Amino acid sequence: MNEDDRWNKRREESLQRQQESAQEPQQAQVDDLTSYMNPDMGVDISMPEIPVPMPPPAAAEKEDKNKDTCDVAFNFAFIGAGQGGSRLAESFSKLGYKKLAVLNTAQQDLNTIKLVSNKLCIGDGGAGKNPDVAEKLFVDRKEDVLDFMYDSFGEAVDRIFVCAGAGGGSGAGTLCPLIETAQEMQRGIKSPTDKVGVVLALPKHSEGKKVNANAYATLVKVWDYVERGVVSPLVILDNEKINSLYPGLPVGPFWETANMSIAGLFHLFNHTASKDSTYSAFDSNDYKQVLDTGLIVFGAATVDDWKTPSGISKTVRDNLKNNMLSGGVDLGTGNSAGVVIIGGQQILNELPQQNLDRAFDQFSRILQKGSVVHRGIYSGNKPDLTVYTAIGGIQKPHAKLEELKKLGDLD
Numbered sequence: 001m002n003e004d005d006r007w008n009k010r011r012e013e014s015l016q017r018q019q020e021s022a023q024e025p026q027q028a029q030v031d032d033l034t035s036y037m038n039p040d041m042g043v044d045i046s047m048p049e050i051p052v053p054m055p056p057p058a059a060a061e062k063e064d065k066n067k068d069t070c071d072v073a074f075n076f077a078f079i080g081a082g083q084g085g086s087r088l089a090e091s092f093s094k095l096g097y098k099k100l101a102v103l104n105t106a107q108q109d110l111n112t113i114k115l116v117s118n119k120l121c122i123g124d125g126g127a128g129k130n131p132d133v134a135e136k137l138f139v140d141r142k143e144d145v146l147d148f149m150y151d152s153f154g155e156a157v158d159r160i161f162v163c164a165g166a167g168g169g170s171g172a173g174t175l176c177p178l179i180e181t182a183q184e185m186q187r188g189i190k191s192p193t194d195k196v197g198v199v200l201a202l203p204k205h206s207e208g209k210k211v212n213a214n215a216y217a218t219l220v221k222v223w224d225y226v227e228r229g230v231v232s233p234l235v236i237l238d239n240e241k242i243n244s245l246y247p248g249l250p251v252g253p254f255w256e257t258a259n260m261s262i263a264g265l266f267h268l269f270n271h272t273a274s275k276d277s278t279y280s281a282f283d284s285n286d287y288k289q290v291l292d293t294g295l296i297v298f299g300a301a302t303v304d305d306w307k308t309p310s311g312i313s314k315t316v317r318d319n320l321k322n323n324m325l326s327g328g329v330d331l332g333t334g335n336s337a338g339v340v341i342i343g344g345q346q347i348l349n350e351l352p353q354q355n356l357d358r359a360f361d362q363f364s365r366i367l368q369k370g371s372v373v374h375r376g377i378y379s380g381n382k383p384d385l386t387v388y389t390a391i392g393g394i395q396k397p398h399a400k401l402e403e404l405k406k407l408g409d410l411d
Contacts, residue, residue: 070096073273084165127169134173167211213408282376293392328400335393
């Protein structure tokens, strides 16, 4: 055998081996399909080796830092700005909310806040009722503030609320940049909404021209955020109205009473929305729809005459006229309401349903045409009947703005 013959033979052997190798996976596939079609394998279906995409890994559960100790529908976080805003945030701590933080431009003001451990001082000596000073201090420390909020709240946050007094320097000056920083954080942690809540305390008339002028300017600025859909809800706590609702209240408990009145009502709706009802539930979607309507005011009233058809309706009317926690707003412009009625078991066993229906209808007539009233009826641990209200979608509070403008001598 010459050299050419030997080369040809090796070439033929190599080609034969390649053909055999190529047939092996084809035969494996044939065997798989044969077993798949074979009815005698003892199983219903014998699956061939078919490539199946792997599901994406489950998203890591968000860190629930400082978990609330109260039953609530939403995980809210609160940051208080200035002394008034810090006191408001502290009020939520008393109710069991733990995602809390406070900041100020003066360390001595932070020292008076005892129930909130997350504190940040961004100045040295305060802002002296000058919002521009506080705003500049915030801008210089903006990244520090953002880190502070991440560290204080964690990532399990549904919505951040900025609490501030509208008439001071630190609260009024840091409010708007805090709103923008809170929205940035919510987007970063992928919260269910990028709307930021604001709890804004308005001053008493007696606090002077400068304070009322600051409050006017602050409310104007915040309203711009409401109109742009950045802020919702805007919850107004009108301390002048609180002064009239609790006449003769001593100086010592005044601010605590004012702050707990708004924090308590806010919490009642968040708590109720997490609870089942034997009668009619006000659920988390109901509360979210009210929260997303812009300006909200809260109120409450105890019903004495619940046995007559007009008794509850009259209480509702009086509540809307006199017991809401803000003056200078037109409730008739509201387009949404949450109404929760809580009564003792014995009362609910005797209360005619038509009396409740008449009360709920009252809200639909008072609010603007096409409004939505979300209702809930619950049995409570107290032997009385109380109507709690949250009116939302209220239009710009022109009367309150004019009042502040006049008191601030801005005409």
